[in-house]
Amino acid sequence: MNDLERQLAQAAATPQFFGTSDVDPARMAENLYSVHAELDAPRESRLARLLRRLGVSDLTVPLVTATPALRRSWFAAVAIAILFAMSVASNDTSTGVDRISVFLTLAPMVPLLGVALAFGKGVDPTHDLVVAAPRDTLTVFLIRSLTVLVASSAILMVSSLLLPEGGLFRVAWLLPALAISAITLAASTKFSPRRTAGVVGSTWLLLVIVVASAASSAAMFGPVTQIASLVTTVVAGWYLIASRDRFDVRGVDS
Amino acid sequence: MTPPLIALNALRHTFGAKTVLDLDRVVIPPGTTALLGPNGAGKTTLLRLLATVASTAPGTIMIDGADIADPEARLALRRRLGYASQLDNLPPRMRVSEYCDYIAALKETTPSRRRRRWTSYILGEVGLTEHRDDRISSLSGGMRRRLVLAQSLLGDPDVLILDEPLVSLDAEHRSSMVRLIAASASARTTVVATHHSDEMAAACQHVMVLLGGRLFFAGPPRQLAEQAIGNVWETSQPINHTAVRALGPDRFRVVGPRPDGGVAVDPTVHDGYLSVLNSATHAQRNAPYH
Numbered sequence: 275m276n277d278l279e280r281q282l283a284q285a286a287a288t289p290q291f292f293g294t295s296d297v298d299p300a301r302m303a304e305n306l307y308s309v310h311a312e313l314d315a316p317r318e319s320r321l322a323r324l325l326r327r328l329g330v331s332d333l334t335v336p337l338v339t340a341t342p343a344l345r346r347s348w349f350a351a352v353a354i355a356i357l358f359a360m361s362v363a364s365n366d367t368s369t370g371v372d373r374i375s376v377f378l379t380l381a382p383m384v385p386l387l388g389v390a391l392a393f394g395k396g397v398d399p400t401h402d403l404v405v406a407a408p409r410d411t412l413t414v415f416l417i418r419s420l421t422v423l424v425a426s427s428a429i430l431m432v433s434s435l436l437l438p439e440g441g442l443f444r445v446a447w448l449l450p451a452l453a454i455s456a457i458t459l460a461a462s463t464k465f466s467p468r469r470t471a472g473v474v475g476s477t478w479l480l481l482v483i484v485v486a487s488a489a490s491s492a493a494m495f496g497p498v499t500q501i502a503s504l505v506t507t508v509v510a511g512w513y514l515i516a517s518r519d520r521f522d523v524r525g526v527d528s
Numbered sequence: 529m530t531p532p533l534i535a536l537n538a539l540r541h542t543f544g545a546k547t548v549l550d551l552d553r554v555v556i557p558p559g560t561t562a563l564l565g566p567n568g569a570g571k572t573t574l575l576r577l578l579a580t581v582a583s584t585a586p587g588t589i590m591i592d593g594a595d596i597a598d599p600e601a602r603l604a605l606r607r608r609l610g611y612a613s614q615l616d617n618l619p620p621r622m623r624v625s626e627y628c629d630y631i632a633a634l635k636e637t638t639p640s641r642r643r644r645r646w647t648s649y650i651l652g653e654v655g656l657t658e659h660r661d662d663r664i665s666s667l668s669g670g671m672r673r674r675l676v677l678a679q680s681l682l683g684d685p686d687v688l689i690l691d692e693p694l695v696s697l698d699a700e701h702r703s704s705m706v707r708l709i710a711a712s713a714s715a716r717t718t719v720v721a722t723h724h725s726d727e728m729a730a731a732c733q734h735v736m737v738l739l740g741g742r743l744f745f746a747g748p749p750r751q752l753a754e755q756a757i758g759n760v761w762e763t764s765q766p767i768n769h770t771a772v773r774a775l776g777p778d779r780f781r782v783v784g785p786r787p788d789g790g791v792a793v794d795p796t797v798h799d800g801y802l803s804v805l806n807s808a809t810h811a812q813r814n815a816p817y818h
Contacts, residue, residue: 308645315644316625316661332640336633340622399617400630403679406579407634408606414634519599 333409334417340400341392341418352384352426356433374440375491379482381430382451383475388422389455390471397468412518419459427451446495449503454478456510463517529608531558531686531717532592534578539587541573541741549573549741551587556736560713562728562749563721564801565738571721572614572691574738578719579611579689591687607636610685614692614721616672620665624656624675627664631679646682653708654678655701669696677705688718694727706731729753729797737804744808749797756783756803761790773798 318326325335393415395401404414427448434444454474461470485494493499534556541549549570563571576582577589580602594601619627628647629640637643651657654674659667667675673696680688693709694702702724709718710731722728729735729749737745737752745752761782762775773781782790783802795803 308641310648312641312644315648316623319626332638333633333636335640336626336630336643339626340619340630399619400634402576402579402581402613402617403611403631404634405581406606406609406611407631408603408636409634 337409337414337417338421341421352388352429356381356384356429374437374444375486375495377434377437377444378447378450378495379479379491381434381447382454382478384430385423385426385451385455386458386471386475386478388426389419389458390468392418392422392467394467396466410518412514415462416459416514419455423452423455443492443495446500449500449507450478450495453503453506453510456507456514460510460513460517463514529686531715532608533557534687534717534719535588535590535593537588537590539574539577539589541570541577541582541587547741549577551741551743554736554743554746556717556719557734558714558717559733560709560716560718560720560731561734561736562725562732563719563736563738564723564725565721566805568740569738570741571738573741575611575689575691575719575721576613578687579609579613580606581611605687608686610680610682610688612676612680612690612693614695616669616676616696618664618672618675620663622664623660624651624662624664624667625660627675628679628682632682635683637683650678650681653681655704670698670701673697674701674705677708681708684712686716688716690718690720692721692723694722694724702727725798725801726796735797735801737801737808739805739808740812742808745804752800752804753795753797754800755807756795756799758792759783759785759803760793760795760799761786762793763787763790765789 319339322335322339325338326332330338391397393401393404398404405411430447430451431445434447437444458467458470458474461474482491482494485491536551536554536556539549539551539554540547548568551574563574565571573582580596589596591601591605594604596602596605622630625644625647628650629643632643632646637646647660648657651660654677656671656674656678659671664672664675673693677690677693680690688709690709693705697705706727709720709728713731713733720728720732725735729752732749735745735747735749735752736743745755763780763782764778765780765788772783775781781793781799783795783799784806786792
């Protein structure tokens with residue numbers, strides 16, 4: 275206890291310290307708690323300080339920083355997954371577009387996995403407390419999923435730009451990633467996010483293989499897919515908001 | 529705000545084909561209610577229903593006359609609810625103060641200064657101030673249990689649902705936690721599931737005994753103790769009896785028929801609980817179609 279704290283402790287114990295006897299001891303004690311709370315408060319994490327600077331609301335910052343998928347282990351897994359995708363793309367001996375297609379196929383799986391691991395009984399020890407809290411469960415789920423989506427998309431975007439060729443085609447994974455993540459979020463109103471992500475991810479891979487075999491991999495990530503992804507994202511988002519009551523009692527089982 | 533009265537009506541809960549809770553009409557008044565029963569009696573299920581973590585259908589839970597199946601009533605309950613689950617479901621990588629801040633944010637406590645004040649206060653109450661910067665993974669079992677209780681008290685809720693809050697605590701901390709739970713009993717409706725019946729009895733105004741999901745006793749602790757009058761004995765002879773507690777190397781406390789050399793003693797709440805359990809088990813065995 276430093277000098278200031280010692281003096282404040284004395285002040286709370288003896289109102290006469292201030293030369294008056296009509297100070298409410300309960301109020302003094304409460305004030306002391308406030309002072310202690312400020313003095314002892316640990317320094318906020320860098321992420322929390324960054325979020326505040328970006329204008330994220332006071333109630334949202336702790337929910338973002340508590341996202342289970344935002345731990346170092348998750349980032350390590352993401353980095354390994356991306357390195358693997360880039361490595362596969364670089365070692366491919368076919369045309370430039372095909373090499374990038376490998377990356378474009380695997381890249382949307384990263385945010386998808388992040389969303390699956392952002393929330394739910396199996397991954398979040400505080401799941402029951404989230405459901406029992408007055409904060410809307412869907413809001414917490416969305417905050418965490420968006421956090422993971424933004425974080426993983428940012429890493430993927432940098433990785434995309436590091437690919438030696440492909441131009442704008444290198445970022446053609448973005449809208450499909452949003453679409454399959456949005457489908458997972460919407461389906462999570464009925465099924466567990468992890469199971470849903472498994473089904474959606476497998477379907478995505480199957481779809482890419484089928485289309486690439488029938489036409490070309492360039493067609494798979496062309497304008498039609500981009501527009502379809504955008505429409506899917508909007509529809510899934512609308513469904514998610516319309517089904518928000520489903521989250522209210524049971525939360526998300528996984 | 530006046531602490532609420534909780535009324536349960538035709539409440540049933542099943543896991544597959546098994547009915548784990550079957551309560552017809554139960555009233556939980558303001559004050560502290562201890563929920564007693566062996567493992568699998570339905571205590572945790574009831575607490576999860578009260579904490580709105582599980583769906584209530586079929587049956588109703590009314591808080592001050594409002595059915596919590598209604599989203600507005602459920603939200604109103606959650607705004608005045610503190611819940612500590614049976615398991616130490618704590619995120620191991622988080623620091624103690626960070627965890628409290630997170631839970632306070634879930635409880636819509638704002639601004640962050642207010643959350644810090646609550647954190648400081650509540651960690652002081654459970655004796656964890658010195659550990660506020662520690663990672664949860666570094667805490668002992670008892671400290672983790674106290675942290676679970678601490679988070680439930682954040683925001684001074686007037687409905688407190690506690691599932692086995694005294695597990696993993698040493699005698700000293702059990703005593704301080706009971707004092708903490710009892711401190712504002714008149715300002716809260718608290719429901720505590722516990723196996724420490726005698727220790728919790730000191731802090732409770734009401735006791736409920738569950739077995740097989742059904743209610744077998746509801747009343748004040750003294751009345752529960754009275755259930756065992758004339759059936760509690762101390763003896764130096766070890767006997768084969770289910771309701772026996774060893775008090776020392778050559779001293780045993782028995783609830784039931786008088787054992788050889790048994791000396792009658794005054795019953796405690798725990799004796800009353802064992803007596804009710806004996807009767808309830810007997811009744812269940814003799815029930816038709818059991």
